[in-house]
Amino acid sequence: MAASEAILEVRDIHTFIGQFHILEGVNVNLPRGSIGVLLGRNGAGKTTTLRTIMGITPPRSGEIRFEGQRLNGMRSFGVARLGIGYVPEHRAIFKGLTVRENLHIAERRSGDFARKADLIFDLFPDLKRLVHLPGGNLSGGQQQMLAIARALVPDNRLLLIDEPSEGLAPVIIEQLMHAIRRLSEQTTVLLVEQNFRMASQLADRYTIIDEGRSAVAGDMRDLVKDQALIQRYLGVA
Amino acid sequence: MRPNILVSVALLVAVVVFGYFLSPDLGSFGITLMSGLFQGMLLFLVASGLSIIFGLMDVLNFAQGAYFMVGAYVSYSVHHSPDVMAAIPDPNIRFFLSVISAVAVGAVLGGLLERFLLRPLYARPIFQIVLTFGVAIVMTEAVEFIWSTTPYSWTVLFSLRDQSFQLFGQSFGVYRLVVIGIGFALIILIGLLLQRTRIGIIIRAGVEDREMVEALGINVRMVFTLVFTIGCAVASFGGAIAAPFLGASAGLANLFLLSAIAVVVLGGMGSYAGTAMGSLLLGLALAVMQVFAGKPQIGLPVLASMTPMMLMILVLLVRPGGLFGKGR
Amino acid sequence: MLRRTLASNWFYVVLMIALIILPHAIGWVSGDSPFGVRGRPVGQSIYWQGILIEVFVLAVLAMSYNLVFGFTGVISFGHALFFGIGGYILGVVLEYTDLTGEVGLLIGIGLTLIISAVLGLVIGMVTLRLRGVYFAMFTLAVAEMFYIFFSRLALTRAEDGFALTELPVWIDPTRSRLTFYYIALALLAATFLFIRRLIFSPTGAVLLAVRENEERARTIGFDTLRFKLLAITLAGMIASLAGLVQVILNKKVGPEVLNVSNTIDPLLMTIIGGAGTFTGPVIGAAGLHLGDRLLRDLVIEVGGASIDIGANWALILGIVFILVVLVFPYGIVGTFRRWRTKQAK
Ligand SMILES: Nc1ncnc2c1ncn2[C@@H]1O[C@H](COP(=O)(O)OP(=O)(O)O)[C@@H](O)[C@H]1O
Numbered sequence: 001m002a003a004s005e006a007i008l009e010v011r012d013i014h015t016f017i018g019q020f021h022i023l024e025g026v027n028v029n030l031p032r033g034s035i036g037v038l039l040g041r042n043g044a045g046k047t048t049t050l051r052t053i054m055g056i057t058p059p060r061s062g063e064i065r066f067e068g069q070r071l072n073g074m075r076s077f078g079v080a081r082l083g084i085g086y087v088p089e090h091r092a093i094f095k096g097l098t099v100r101e102n103l104h105i106a107e108r109r110s111g112d113f114a115r116k117a118d119l120i121f122d123l124f125p126d127l128k129r130l131v132h133l134p135g136g137n138l139s140g141g142q143q144q145m146l147a148i149a150r151a152l153v154p155d156n157r158l159l160l161i162d163e164p165s166e167g168l169a170p171v172i173i174e175q176l177m178h179a180i181r182r183l184s185e186q187t188t189v190l191l192v193e194q195n196f197r198m199a200s201q202l203a204d205r206y207t208i209i210d211e212g213r214s215a216v217a218g219d220m221r222d223l224v225k226d227q228a229l230i231q232r233y234l235g236v237a
Numbered sequence: 238m239r240p241n242i243l244v245s246v247a248l249l250v251a252v253v254v255f256g257y258f259l260s261p262d263l264g265s266f267g268i269t270l271m272s273g274l275f276q277g278m279l280l281f282l283v284a285s286g287l288s289i290i291f292g293l294m295d296v297l298n299f300a301q302g303a304y305f306m307v308g309a310y311v312s313y314s315v316h317h318s319p320d321v322m323a324a325i326p327d328p329n330i331r332f333f334l335s336v337i338s339a340v341a342v343g344a345v346l347g348g349l350l351e352r353f354l355l356r357p358l359y360a361r362p363i364f365q366i367v368l369t370f371g372v373a374i375v376m377t378e379a380v381e382f383i384w385s386t387t388p389y390s391w392t393v394l395f396s397l398r399d400q401s402f403q404l405f406g407q408s409f410g411v412y413r414l415v416v417i418g419i420g421f422a423l424i425i426l427i428g429l430l431l432q433r434t435r436i437g438i439i440i441r442a443g444v445e446d447r448e449m450v451e452a453l454g455i456n457v458r459m460v461f462t463l464v465f466t467i468g469c470a471v472a473s474f475g476g477a478i479a480a481p482f483l484g485a486s487a488g489l490a491n492l493f494l495l496s497a498i499a500v501v502v503l504g505g506m507g508s509y510a511g512t513a514m515g516s517l518l519l520g521l522a523l524a525v526m527q528v529f530a531g532k533p534q535i536g537l538p539v540l541a542s543m544t545p546m547m548l549m550i551l552v553l554l555v556r557p558g559g560l561f562g563k564g565r
Numbered sequence: 566m567l568r569r570t571l572a573s574n575w576f577y578v579v580l581m582i583a584l585i586i587l588p589h590a591i592g593w594v595s596g597d598s599p600f601g602v603r604g605r606p607v608g609q610s611i612y613w614q615g616i617l618i619e620v621f622v623l624a625v626l627a628m629s630y631n632l633v634f635g636f637t638g639v640i641s642f643g644h645a646l647f648f649g650i651g652g653y654i655l656g657v658v659l660e661y662t663d664l665t666g667e668v669g670l671l672i673g674i675g676l677t678l679i680i681s682a683v684l685g686l687v688i689g690m691v692t693l694r695l696r697g698v699y700f701a702m703f704t705l706a707v708a709e710m711f712y713i714f715f716s717r718l719a720l721t722r723a724e725d726g727f728a729l730t731e732l733p734v735w736i737d738p739t740r741s742r743l744t745f746y747y748i749a750l751a752l753l754a755a756t757f758l759f760i761r762r763l764i765f766s767p768t769g770a771v772l773l774a775v776r777e778n779e780e781r782a783r784t785i786g787f788d789t790l791r792f793k794l795l796a797i798t799l800a801g802m803i804a805s806l807a808g809l810v811q812v813i814l815n816k817k818v819g820p821e822v823l824n825v826s827n828t829i830d831p832l833l834m835t836i837i838g839g840a841g842t843f844t845g846p847v848i849g850a851a852g853l854h855l856g857d858r859l860l861r862d863l864v865i866e867v868g869g870a871s872i873d874i875g876a877n878w879a880l881i882l883g884i885v886f887i888l889v890v891l892v893f894p895y896g897i898v899g900t901f902r903r904w905r906t907k908q909a910k
């Protein structure tokens with residue numbers, strides 16, 4: 001682990017929403033170029049972890065570093081501008097904006113979209129013929145593709161993707177997995193994924209979050225073999 | 238056509254037809270129409286800011302009417318100030334200056350309100366509402382402090398304001414036509430701005446999901462300040478161009494706030510198309526009601542001033558989301 | 566039991582006794598009888614009784630506002646509606662029907678309570694399902710509509726309003742001011758106790774939960790809409806009683822009782838005094854109204870310019886209000902309490 005440089009280090013973060021203590025010590029360590037996955041039951045705090053990294057729900061204590069730079073106290077637009085793309089759960093695309101507008105709005109410098117158009121339409125060919133449609137008219141899978149595509153418009157070096165497979169058909173999931181694997185050749189990815197099969201096939205590293213704490217972390221290949229661990233924290237066989 | 242557009246057009250036609258049957262002749266029908274469009278445009282100038290600001294930042298700016306009022310006062314004062322009169326004797330040119338001054342004052346006051354009073358309160362939305370209400374009080378009282386409580390009526394004549402032409406045996410004011418023209422132009426201009434420009438896309442996206450816009454790397458608060466500034470400037474512009482007819486008085490604040498709220502509820506909170514349509518509808522409805530309620534057989538002039546409130550209550554009962562809203 | 570109650574509430578008990586004695590004390594000091602002179606309402610004591618009745622009315626109005634805003638977290642900009650409607654109903658019953666005297670008074674009060682409750686329920690049912698701001702807008706609009714309506718209604722003499730001439734003698738503030746003073750004081754005390762009881766009851770706990778996080782209160786399984794309805798209905802009824810006392814004191818009903826200032830006043834008093842506290846609205850009402858009365862004739866010189874405090878009282882209040890919202894959102898009482906807790910730590 002020490003061999004590869006960590007692009008993201010999350011150390012013992014505590015996050016409150018209102019008066020509720022949601023994260024009570026989460027650690028994540030992600031080497032550059034890898035795919036990491038956050039696992040854990042519903043309500044464990046995976047989404048909150050991503051939102052805390054993004055500065056949407058800032059941590060009260062602990063430390064977050066991206067490429068060595070501290071993110072604590074930065075507002076989320078500043079975090080994003082450092083080169084982090086966020087794909088929230090439930091496919092939060094802008095439903096009233098056309099596909100093209102959804103992609104355009106993500107530009108950080110003008111021309112970003114033009115430069116990335118080939119890559120994006122190569123990964124998600126469906127989107128190409130939909131560019132003039134409002135995002136709300138897209139199917140669930142197409143919306144998810146658009147949400148990921150949107151994060152690819154600027155030059156992000158880290159992508160945070162929250163439950164991309166949620167509610168999608170197996171064929172679509174296959175397509176998404178393929179796309180994520182390909183884009184991980186250029187960026188580091190931190191996934192949240194309930195679909196264990198998908199997670200185990202994609203990810204190099206895992207962190208299990210349980211009741212707001214990171215419980216176990218390690219190499220995905222080890223986890224796949226450890227049925228007891230999976231059973232204990234994820235309740236899947 | 239989408240059903241909401243159909244319903245709006247049907248309502249519009251109904252109001253106009255009702256107005257037609259109330260009128261004894263084409264000339265007075267024309268006067269009613271023009272008065273309705275004129276009022277509708279003024280309403281739009283207050284309501285558009287109210288609606289976009291609400292949609293984007295969840296702040297219902299109860300001070301929006303007060304900006305209209307300030308615009309009227311500034312425009313009145315600049316136009317009637319002896320110093321400015323000496324410097325710019327031509328009343329038409331001076332009127333341009335008056336309007337520009339009003340817009341500038343509205344913009345500055347609006348920017349200050351967002352930046353220094355509202356920004357600290359985004360975490361406490363309930364206090365934001367209460368604060369804008371307080372700001373409306375302070376602005377009204379400050380206006381009365383500066384200009385006294387006596388309403389002003391516009392006394393300086395100028396050709397732009399006083400020219401008229403004859404049609405169907407009635408005389409129509411050119412100025413009202415100009416205001417209607419400007420209003421339509423602004424409806425289209427702001428619409429284009431929202432549809433075509435990057436800032437417009439950001440605003441529309443922000444209305445849907447502010448947090449996500451920010452997570453894309455956009456400093457939403459700067460957009461807030463900008464939108465608030467423009468919204469208040471437009472309301473102030475409305476007051477400035479209304480002043481030659483309505484004069485300047487503290488009562489304008491409340492009057493236009495309530496009507497603009499009715500427009501926004503009618504059109505659907507946060508919907509730009511709804512606001513434009515709602516302004517037209519309410520403006521025309523007001524003009525028609527003014528004729529209707531003034532008829533000797535009816536003899537209830539109070540009905541006309543209650544129109545915005547009655548309309549709003551009706552909409553909230555029947556379709557709380559308004560014509561272009563999403564149900565609620 | 567009684568001793569414990571007295572011990573923990575000594576402040577209120579002392580204040581209450583002081584307010585009961587006050588008219589007599591002022592009478593004793595100034596030499597003017599607290600009962601007036603030969604049935605005519607003159608003298609220092611009578612004058613101060615009038616001012617204090619106004620304070621009590623505003624305090625009751627502010628407490629009712631606080632029940633909605635401070636304890637339930639619902640913003641209303643139409644409280645003047647309830648305040649004013651009470652006055653109009655009593656006035657119409659006494660002056661426009663054959664009912665007069667005690668019977669008219671009782672029926673007027675009963676009708677006031679019923680109609681304000683119905684109004685509160687209806688307004689609430691229409692808007693409380695929607696986002697909070699709809700309630701604020703709707704109440705503002707409805708109140709304004711009633712204001713305009715009664716300002717133009719020929720029956721109730723439009724802007725001039727009409728005088729109350731058929732009040733029973735014992736409550737008539739020009740003939741029996743002291744009795745009326747005690748009635749107003751009783752209303753104040755009753756409102757205070759009622760709201761405290763309510764807030765400390767299980768129902769009150771739900772109201773507070775709604776204020777803190779309505780979503781959560783609903784998830785726990787409370788029908789939050791019903792509790793909000795209850796709060797605004799009760800608040801409307803209390804406000805209408807305050808309005809009743811006000812018009813009896815003035816012996817006149819006019820559209821000014823429906824004016825938006827009767828919404829602004831309790832709002833300012835509640836927030837400046839301390840929203841969500843029991844004494845805050847009372848302190849706010851007393852402070853603002855007495856301040857208004859005492860500073861009415863004051864003119865201060867600032868760098869050559871003279872500022873007429875009385876004439877610009879509303880402007881000054883507005884600015885104070887904005888500062889309080891920004892800097893001391895817990896108001897006088899809330900800020901003091903926080904400061905004391907910090908000291909104690
Ligand atoms: N806005 C909120 N208010 C209160 N609790 C919240 C809020 N958002 C999330 N939570 C709580 O935080 C916990 C973690 O949520 P989340 O991070 O969404 O879990 P996950 O993504 O692992 O399913 C959950 O128990 C959830 O109920």
Ligand SMILES: [Mg+2]
Pocket residue numbers: 046047048089
């Ligand atoms: Mg989640």
